[in-house]
Amino acid sequence: MMDTIADPVREGVARGWRVIDASTLTGDLTLEADVVIVGTGAGGGTAAEILAEAGLSVVLVEEGPLKSSSDFRMRESDAYPELYQESGARRTRDKAISILQGRCVGGGTTVNWTSSFRTPDATLAYWQRALGLAGFTPADLAPWFARMEARLSIAPWDVAPNANNAALARGATRIGISSGTIRRNVKGCWNLGYCGMGCPTNAKQSMLVTTIPGALARGATLVTHARAAAFTWHGDRVEALECLAMDARGTRPTSRRVAIRARAYVAAAGAIGTPALLLRSRVPDPHGVVGRRTFLHPTLVSAALMPERIEGYSGAPQTVYSDHYLDSLPLDGPMGFKLEAPPIHPMLTAITLPNHGDTHARRMRELPHLQVVLAILRDGFHADSPGGTVTLAGDGTPVLDYPLSPYLWEGARRAFAAMAEIQFAAGAKSVFPVHGDGVEFTSAAAARAAIENFDLRPLATPIVSAHVMGGAPLGADPRHAACDPQGRFHHLANLHVMDGSLFPTSIGANPQLSIYGIVAKLASGLAATLRG
C-alpha cells in the first residue's frame, strides 16, 4: 500500500527535472550557471529556491544520494548508511563525540526530528553585544523567520505528545520547572515516529519536498553523488568548483570529474563540510579563522525505566522541551542546557546503551518501557568553551578535534543530575545515566549522590551531537570572522557561505530554523546583487 502515497520527487524527476547522478557518469562533465551551491541541506536548499525564484540559473551539488518517500522504509539498517555522513558513525578526532549529520538530498532536514525554534533572543543579543554583529537582531530576522515558517508549514504541534515526551513534561512540572511544546515543520503528519529515517509520507516539510523541488521546477540542476573537492580561484575571485564523482555507495570517488563555472559560489556543506571545502581550496585565510570555533551542542543521554509502556519508537519523536537550565543561568556563565527527548529505536538505543552481555540484553528487552531524556549543552559563549577545530586528514577528508574541558564536564554533571531528578519525578522505577558501564539507580537521592562523584571523561561518558555549527563565522572584522554580514567570504568576492557554519556561537536550540531564516536573508541579498 506504500504506492498509495504520492512521491513528489520521483514524479518531478519523471516530469523532467534536471537531475544528474554523478555515480553513473561515463565521462567528465562541465556545467555553467549563475550560482553553484554546494550542499542541499537547510542552507543550500533554502538558498536554491530563493536564487532560482529570482530567475538565476542554479546548480546544486550533493555528495549523497537522491532518496525520497518511496525509498524510506523506516528501517534503521537502511537509513543510517544511506542518509547519514559516514553511515551515522562520524566522530570527533578522539572518538569521544558521535556526530549525526545527514548526507543525502535535503541533508539534515531529510533526517532531522522536525524541531523548529527561532534563534533565541539571548543568542542574537550576544552576537550583537559581544561580537559586534549588526543586522541580526530579533527584529531584523523576524520577517525572514516568518517567511520560512510559512514556506515550511512550521506551526505548533497540537497533537498529544507521545509517552516519552509526555514523561519529560510531567517530570518538569513536578519539580517545578517550565516546559513547552516544540513547533514542527510538518503538514498532515501521521505521528509515526520515523522522522530520523526519512519521512515516508512526505509530511515533514524538509528541503527534499519543498525548496529543492521549488528550485528544480524553475530549471535548477541537481548533481548527486558528487563531492565538492575544491574551488579554484585567482586573485579575489573563484573561477570554478571541481567535484569528484562518487561511487553509488558514496564512499569512494570514481575517476570521473565534474567542473562547474558560475558567477557566484555558495558553500552550504554543513559546518564540517564547508570549512573542509574551504581548507581544501586553500582559500586566503590570513587570520586562521576557517574551521575554528566549531560547535556541537554536546548532548548527554539519560535513560529510565517507567512502569508504564512508553514505546518511544512510536509517535512524533521530539515535541517537548525545557529551557529552564538555559534561562536560569547567564549566557556566559556556567554551561546551560536544553532538555528534549529523542526517538527510541532499537539500533540507536543498542549502540547508545553502555556495556554488553546480559546487562545490555536485559535493558534492550525493556525497550517498550524505556524513557530517554537528552541534555543539549549550549557551547561557545564562554572563554572555556572555544569549540572545536576542523582540519584535513591526509586524504582530504575533514577531522573535527573537539577538546572536552572541565567547564563542559561541569555542565554535563548538572545535566545528568537534572535529568535523573525529572525522570524520577515522572515516575521512573530506575534511572541509568548513559555513562561508564551504565550503573542504575532506584532513587533520586542515590542518583544525585553518585552523579556528584561520576568520573566524567572522554569515551567513558558518551556524548552525541546532531547540531554542528560554526567554522566560517559571520562578522564585520576579518580578524575574527570568515564571512562578512552579507555572508560573503571576506577574502574572495564571489564566494558565499550559507549554512550553519556562519554561526559565531552555538544557537542554544535546534538550529534548522536559524539556518533557514538567516540563509533566506543572505540569499535574498545575493539574488538582488546578481540581478542588479
Place this chain on the structure above:
Amino acid sequence: MILSRRTFIFVGAAGAAALVAARLLPRTTPPSGALDAAGTAVMAAIAPVLLAGALPADPKLRGEALRETLVAIEGAVAGLAPRAQGELNDLFSLLALAPARWSLARTTASWQDASRDDVERFLDRLRDSRIGLLRAAYDALHQLVMAAWYGNPRAWPAIGYSGPPDLGARERTS
C-alpha cells in the same frame, strides 16, 4: 603491558580506533575496504560475547543470527569512509598479533580458539581501560555488533519491538 606505551599510539576509526603501529605491519589483505580475515576472526569471536543474553537460545537460530550479524557488520564496514575502514583494519591487524592478545586478554590463543573467558577479559579490559583509545576501540566493536544485531528484524520480538508500522493498514484505519 608487554607492548610499550609508545606502541599504543592510537588513531581512530568508525566510531573506532586502531594502532599506528599496525600501519607498519604487512597487511594480510590489501586495504580493499570490507572486513579482512583478521577482522572477521575478531568479530566472530566477540559478537557472541557482546550479544550474550540477546541471541536466540536454539542452536540453529543462534547460528543463523550470528552469521547474519557478521554479514551486516561486513556491510557496515564497507559503507564506512575509506579512512575509517583503514583504521578499523589496522585495529584488526594488531589484534591478530599474539603479543596484543596477551596484553589485552592474557591469552595467546588465536581468535578462533579464544575461550569465552578470554574474550570477556579482553572486552572488559578495553571497556574499563584508562587509555581513551582502548575505550574507543571497545566503542567501535560494541557499535558494529550492536547495530548489526538490533538492526535485524530477528532481534525485535525479544525486545518487544513490533517493527515499523504498516502504512497501508494505518491509512485505512485513520
